[in-house]
Amino acid sequence: MHEGSITTQVVKNVLQEANKRNAKKVVEVQLVIGKLTFLNPEQVRFWYEILTKDTIMKGSRLIIEESEGVVKCPKCGYEGDFKYVDDPAMHVPTPTLNCPKCGGTVEMVGGKDCLIKNIKMMI
């Protein structure tokens, strides 16, 4: 829902890096979006196109990679995906903070980022 403002940040940061190096053109931007963010890659693409139109990023290739959500248990050290509770009445697996190994409470440690990983620019 806030892809507009986040993509604005992405474009701003990329342009900053490009300007620092006196780039003539940005040809490719690689993003890594965490699956625990509320950023929909399709919508990021939509905004990217609009926001880069009048810049040296116009027409650049946007590569979006998604990173998995990772939780960690401070009690037993488990690291991995959430435990999902399947509710037969609703047919939706609901993620829970219960540790799948020991029943402790896990913390979210990965998949909450939106990284600009790499930029290719023409100097």
Added chain:
Amino acid sequence: MTKFKDVVKTEEGEVFDVELEKNVLEANRKLAQENRALLQKHGVKAIDVMGAIGAGKTSLIEKLIEKLKNRYRIAAFKGDLTTTIDAEMLSRHKVEVVAINTGKECHLDANLVKKALQRLKLDSLDLLFIENVGNLICPAEFPLGSDKRIVVISVTEGPFMVVKHPFIFMDADVVVINKIDLASAMNVDVKSLETDVKKINPRARVVTTNCRTGEGIDAVMAALGL
């Protein structure tokens, strides 16, 4: 004079790779930490109130203010897209209220809160309520620097509100299930909403309320440690 033959330089039109690893969401988290440090320095406890549109966030804050204003010096921030209706409601309680208009954004962010904090005299404050924009999704992505996060839902949003939006509940310290007076009319089982929250976040304290009558407000205060 010797002339270097092998000078390495970038050629015209050469493509240059910049490894960045820049996290765009990190900026907000940093600012949230700064807000938190500032609030702590002045001994102000901040409570972020999130929840769906119309769930009863303003009503809850009003009830809490009524009960707490003799014991604490209170201020409130109210995030809204463009209006100041809620801010006006809150200021009837003779506490300082700062309206934060987010424009078209669906959530408050740490930068807006930082700016609003500059309007307050933090030394003459104990407690700050921050009412977020009505939304069960986006505010989870933007910590503000508060000590406690409340998520307010109400039975009028139906029986599947919690399982449909699990992630906001993961960030909640206290979950308020409001409008319990309407549960039977809505054919919603309050107990099963409670179970859903507990299932997703076993750490959260769950309180059921009627913010019209004030039922359950004491339990909310206890859950917040106030």
